[in-house]
Amino acid sequence: MCETPDMRETKSPEPSCRQVDPLLDDLIDGQLSEGQQEAVRRHLAGCQACREQLASLERLLDEVAALPRAVEVPRDLWSDIEPRLTERPMAATSGRWPDLRQVAAALLFMTLGGVLTHFVQPALRRPVDVSNPQPSTTVQTVELMATERRADFALAEADYLRAKEALWSAVYSNRQDVSPVTRDVVERNLEVIDQAIRELRAALHVDPGNHQLENLLLGQHRTEIDLLQRLALRTSEI
């Protein structure tokens, strides 16, 4: 049983759950120093909640690694961008870039979002063949699948919204670095997408669970995320 972070912090210098949690990624990647590793492992030995968190993270990474290459995971622009930021700050693409942590956070959301979407999309696209039911396909099963699909859809949409929020924050804290013309184009087009999202939501309100509308809505979210991502990572105009 894990103690609360506050209790732990007052009792010993050992890291608390709150301190350990963000280090789990690095532990898996082997990025921690020996001292950090030892401290985290000592904490894990006595904390079941963090052990479960670590196991869950490892499972997720295994599942991601097992995804087929054809699966459309959002493009990892980070590896592409990072060297430019560090190696040639005054080169042609110079200019102030968005806070790296914000962009990294956004990309993390997006990666998770992409993964989630890949788990969700097949479910959304899976046809429910009610005209030719299999022995196990009862009305209840169909209803259950529909309910699960709606839950999956809600999760996927929430995930996109989180990613969007993070990217907005990155883009708008540095919006002065984008030329007025580009900013105008982007804002007008974001409004086009937002209008589409509003229309799709209104239609879904009238016809909840409509598969086609759900897919169109997720498609618009994806388009918006993609636009914000590009703006956040690339458009520091000189």
Add this chain to the structure above:
Amino acid sequence: MKIREISHGDTLAREQGDVMASIRVHLLIASCGLLMLAAAAAAGSEVERRVPARPDGLVTVSNVAGSVTVVGWNRDEVEVIGYLGHRVEELEIDSSGRVTDIEVELRGRSHGSDSSARLEIRVPQGSDLDIEVVSAEVEVSDVHGDVTIETVSGSIDLEGTSKAADLESVSGSINVEGNFDRLDAESVSGRIRVRGEAREVELSTVSGELELRVDGIRRGDLSTTSGSIELVGKLDARAEIEADSHSGRVELQLPPSTSARFRVSTHSGRISNELGPPAERTSRYGPGRKLEFELGGGDGRITIDTFSGSVSLRRR
């Protein structure tokens, strides 16, 4: 006396006139000199360089404003001719291994035409290309390797035959003509126009138009929010095409010999079909329409989804 006075006065006047004229001439010369200096400063400098390059190497180009023109040639070297604005610090050309980097470096954060560079580059035809610009216009022709181009507001013109092309712009238009195994193009508001042949295409824009006059598509993924989609061409026998738009019009013009299964649906748009049966309503009361039919042997698969955009299937 009068005459003298007149003469003296005349002489004085003439002398004064000569002095004034002389001053004017000097001023004119000085002004011309200053103008020439200013023009020279504004014109910046011209650079011409050649470096050896591998026939299948990678050439990267980075520029902000102005233009980048790349042409493939049959020599194993890269030639760069650059016309640089005076706020361009340097045109850096590095060649190492299979990579040649060409980079315009500016003095600080510069704006305006004096920070632009016009680059004319020749590369081995088999090169891969990676070009990044902001507002510069990019033209590429006769390069057969993989081509990647990213712009913010500059237009992209790509012509020739490439294995793969990956093109991205925010507001610039993208024009492609030639023969491509794989073509990815993405814009926000810029129009994307493709002519020629392509096996796999993935095109998307928010409000720009997608216009394809392309034969041989095996896999096509076309997507817009409000922009229209127009595809005219003869598809591969087992083509898989997906086109979706929120409010944009989608039009496919295909030959009657096309063999494919069609599935079209729209929430509130119209569907017109010259290739098969008319669309039907999805419910008695709603505005939705759908259309499913098979043409020829039904080998390929064509899926179109819109929210309010109209869909038109026309005979070519």
